[in-house]
Amino acid sequence: MAWQNVKVHFVIVLYMWTCSQASCEVVLNCWWNQALPVGRNVSVVCHMRTLARANRCGLCQLNVITQSHRHQFPSTCASTKETFNFSIATEDREQIHCMCNGSTADTCNITVRGGYPPSPPSRPDCAIEDLEVEDIYCSWTKSNEPMIPTVYTLHWKDYDGNVKSRESSSESAVINRAEYMKSAYTTAWVTAKNVLGSAQSENSVFDTGCIKRPDPPYDINLTSAPLEFIWDMDCDIMGPLDKSCQVQYHENNHMDWIEVDDCQVMFVLEDPQPFTQYSFRVRCHCGHEEKVMSYWSSVYSVRTPPAAPVGQLDVWSDCAPNSDKSSCKVYWKEMPLSQARGEIISYVVMLKLENGTQVTMQWRDTESLHPAEQSCLQLRCFPLKPGVMGVFVSANTSVGTSDPTFMPFAVRGQTTPEVNLSVMGENQTLLVSWSVQRQFSESVLEYVVQHVSVVPHSCLNWVRVNRTQRSVTLKGDLRNHTAYNVSLFAVFNNHSTFLKSVIAYTLEGVPPKVPQIHVKNISHSSATLIWSPIPVNESKGVILHYLVGIKETGSKISSDRTSALLSELQPAQQYQVWVSAVSAAGEGARSFFIFSTNEKDSDVKTILFAVFIPLLMFLVLVCVFTLVCKTTRCCVTIPDPINSKTFKHMNFQHAWPRLCSPSELTLKISELEIVENLDPNTPTPPSETESEKFLIDVEPQHFQVLDGLGRTNEGGDEPEESNQGNISKPDSWAKEYSEMVDTDEEKDDGDDEAWWDQQCVSDYERHFLPSVKAN
Template sequence: MRDSLPGVSRDERPGSRCNGHTSVHLAGHRAKLFSLSTMKTESLLISSRALCVPPAPPAPPSLPQCYIRCGEENDCVDIHCSWDPKPDPETNYSLHWEPAISEEGNVINGTSSDGIIQRKHFKHGELRVWVQAKNQHGSATSQDARFNTADIIQLLPPKLLLVTHEESLEISWNSTCDEQQFSWGHCDVQYRIEGDQVWLQDMDIFHGSYTVDSPQPGTVYEFQVRCSCHTGLTSDWSAIYRIRSTETAPDGDLDVWGDCGISHTISDCVVTWKKLPVSQAHGLILGYKVRLSYNNNASEMLTVTPVQPLGRVACEKMQCPFTFPLKDAASVSVSAYNTHGATVPSYLAMPIPGKEKNEQAIRLVMTEEKLTVSWDLPSQLSDHLQEYVVQCKQAGRPPGHGFDWIKVNKSQTTGIFEGQYRKYTPYQVSLFTVSDSSEVRHLSSAIGYSLQGTPSTVPSFKVFYIAPTDVTLFWKSTPLAKQNGVILYYQIIVESGANPQKVYNASVSPQRDNETFQLLHLSPGQEYEVRIRAVTAAGPGANETAKFKTKHHEHFGHLVAVVLGINLLVVTCVALVLYSAFRAPCFLYKVPNARNSHIFRHMKHMNGSLSWICIPVYEPNPQISVLEVVEIQPWALSSSLEKTSDPDRFTRPVVGDGGSKTDCRDDQRKEAVAEEGHGTNHRYGREEYSKMVDFDEERNRGENGEDVWSSSEEEQPESGYEKHFMPTAFEVLEV
């Protein structure tokens, strides 16, 4: 296939180069097309640098604007002309003029965009003026400007004077028409409140004064005036003239709010208020009065200025953060004041720590210039609801910094913020309600981004637990400052040798800083590689990798043998301990305190043939005192029994530890002792213990039935304890 195209030739004439490259001109003959064997299409590639627009004459200048400006010294003589040229440093401009009825002309050459026709080069009357632009490739001429020199005289702007009244603002000015002996024409006035962008204008005023009725009190107004004479051009606007109206006491309420950060505790809160608008300030605000009310009914009044030496408040732009400690504060009231009075205090109740939240979903639509927050009205609107408060704050900033709020009527469900929001930066948006009693309740919060990006890697990723067929993964959540967007989920990719990779999506838990995920159905003794990455609306972030090897299965029979062996060892040890505990009292003789003798009344009779068995007797709720225990070895007891003439001096002790234990002597010893008892106790040759008088419970009764002691201080017979249990002096010496 052949196409007929103009040929390509090089033109080396001067001026044919474009940015250092030789220009290419298309000639009027056929160009050969090179066919590529691997492609079935034919093309001709021509560098874009080689195709330059050939040099051309300059564009025509605009219509010249000419005037005769009168200066401070009444030098209304020269004609000043200006025009709008195209930005081309290689172009020369020339200003031409001639009388309208004559062919005599003059010219001024230069490269600027304006020129001056001196008085000596023209005559009063009609003139024709034009501008010519010329370069090496040609020239162009503007349209002609025709005017009478008397009509292009422009006087200086008027000078403004102030005439004020309490209920109005009046300005006046002197026109320069009188100075040039011209008759007055008309004037234009424009004014605005300082800081506004739009001017209010009043045109065609034929006298030298203007009045603004009912100005806002204590407000700075800006004025400008321009005038024209009966003939000539209108003057330029005068310099801005500023007037402050009479001050009055401020009115309205301060917009007060508190930023408590994430913790929502009073100690972390910073109270902030917005400056009063000019329409409410009514003058220069000198400072603010802040009253703090505490939970113990105490109060404190503070007076702060916009620039406080102690650093309690420092107004920035339109907000004034109050950094005074608010611990134990229940409420805050703030009012603004000037030289004429103060506003009504604005009340703010501090949030209640630990107050239960009524979570409600909020929706965010965020760009770099605008944030729109919306929510749903509750099914039943509370009668005590006063308004909603929507707060927007750059996440991570300390309380009182980088945040704004708006108050919304209770019947509305949308709040709009205007501002500059940074890319990839998290902003925390919170929704609150304020009741008629000024109680603040936090409903919900959400994180928004003006533009989202891919997140950074997770800060820590480990294999927490390894088993033969499953493992538990552990990682720390990506910090909010490095998320670059709302993390939708964490993606986990698992690979093992030639096996196909598996991908899991782990959900995000905003309330937790650490996340876990369990991988199931793994192969025992297999090596694995696992990668994790966070995913936002902009896509996944960088990977973090970990490697592990699952464990092998343990032999079940070996494990059972080990467990049974351990159990058998434990049972043996317990049996030995119990056997030692029951046998130990049988080899020691203990003497109980006679106060607890009532315990033994509930013992079984020990005179039978089975009385040698150690049987503990249970007594519910016994009153047991600390016993003094005297241990006597069996050989000492046997020796004493053989030597003493009164075998009743000894008895077998009974354990007084909440129950009783009989002696476990062998049968031969029992029979020998019983023969020596002579009809008393068959075991020990003693009177039965149940016949003893209890020390705590039994007392001798007097004749009148009152409780009395059976002995006096002078007469101290042997007590029952000494008689039955204590050895005699002879026995002690024998031992």
């Protein structure tokens, strides 16, 4: 006995080891019930199915792992199918994993998604379609869409109480002739089941000998006036009054069928709409015992006769801001068929001019003046010309004309009250709300909310709102990530007033890249980043701000700015700067730009080239101009040496070299002769030869004049006392001089007249020797 126990334990251990080495591949699907309210926790149902090659793994344990807990299947994976429930946190319902025996290598496939338990199907409709085969075909309809695999099962019970069933993945099943007894009452029902729940239909009781499906009705006749639907049907035994039929119909614009029971051979529709197309179909069964309906007949359609239009057109105008009526366009929507009650042939536009006359025009749809607006199929446009004061529009049909609609022009520029306009965007929807002063709203007839996309060639649209309303929901052909200009107008008796407008998006998206980014004003430590704003029709959302950065971290810049200063940069360094736009949906793609800063001494060089070089050039021009003036400056009169302080103060002659300019040090005054009452007509004595010194004998008072270096022109043999004695005589300076001759200049030209006509003097003579005329 003990040996047998040892053998059993050894076999179990060996089997478990074999299972751990085998591949436990399973298909695991988990669902959470979307029909239940989502709370802190949700109920998850998992269905496991092992694969054929995993049947060896008899002791492999399956574990479902969430972030906070591990759930284990109650039995081994040897079962081909298994289902169990557990509860997890709501945020973990998309994060479920599974494994076998705790081995990560033996993972299983898993799918987690939401679904619904099935609702009860309809009662099965069973009938014999083919009299030769005599199989019973049963069909039903689903009450909801579970969104997960659901199995439908047809059950039937014969007169003996035996219940049989047949599964189906569709909405029909077949009872073979061998599975039922003919001319016996049978009960049938349908069940629907999935991992989240099950449901059962109502019972259908029928006689298997009276469930032959008849042929559909035929010889159908449909008239429009009155609107009658007539048909015929063959019943072998029953008369025409024993037939029971169902009729379904709908209007052209409504696809849901309206059903009418207990009809026999005809159906009359009371009060049909004029110029409306109706569609009909019919099915019947024969007699009281055979309750099996035939299949639906073909669909037949007819249009009722037209009638005079009722109501008015919805007319509106679009004018350029701050302009007169000549730049306006009049729009009106296509009249609904229920109001037109006939085909609209044309539109009648009556214009009231400033001169008091009226002009009536016929406008047809084929006469579109603006091809860009032809895409707006429900909108008609009529441009105005100067001089129009009022517009009336009406629709014209073959039966009559609608009442004219007056177009109240929008008046701009007048004083309007304060208006709070708010627009909230949702998925393809705009929620518009506003508030105005109560005194202003009392005189308002209605409000008009106008919206148009900022994309070029977009269709204008508007909605009329009752004066008591303060909100409206805009729907229709609204696109996400698109900017719309929403405007509010108040309509009065003879005009309308523009109140306010805002830009809004139904659903905002991430902005695109910022276009045209570049850097300027680059120095060694700073630069200016400039970019172009994103156009409204391309931004995909309201730009909250821009982000500008050099590294990963960016700085916020106001959305109304298009530049930013980059400071605290390093000299001679390369930088990659970026800018991006941010909306409520997030940050858009970044635009990059690479630049390099200047060297640090570049500014000093710039200053040197910009300031000092022009200054140096200016100084050079001044020096050149001065030299030119010195060489070309001319004197008009001969200087008078009497006024020179040199002759009056001979004791300072040793200081002359330091007081005179270098050009004046070479100036020499050889001899000076003073002649009293010298007649200007007196002939000038002839000049001596170049080897002789020029001397003129006059009175006994004879003296010699020092040259510019304090030396005499005679050679310097005469003592200094004699010179000083001659200069110190005051009586000798009272006479006027007649001539002053430079002996050095005489060497080249001995003509006195040539020297007298010479007009050039030195700076020394001009400064120290005033002219004779000056005295």
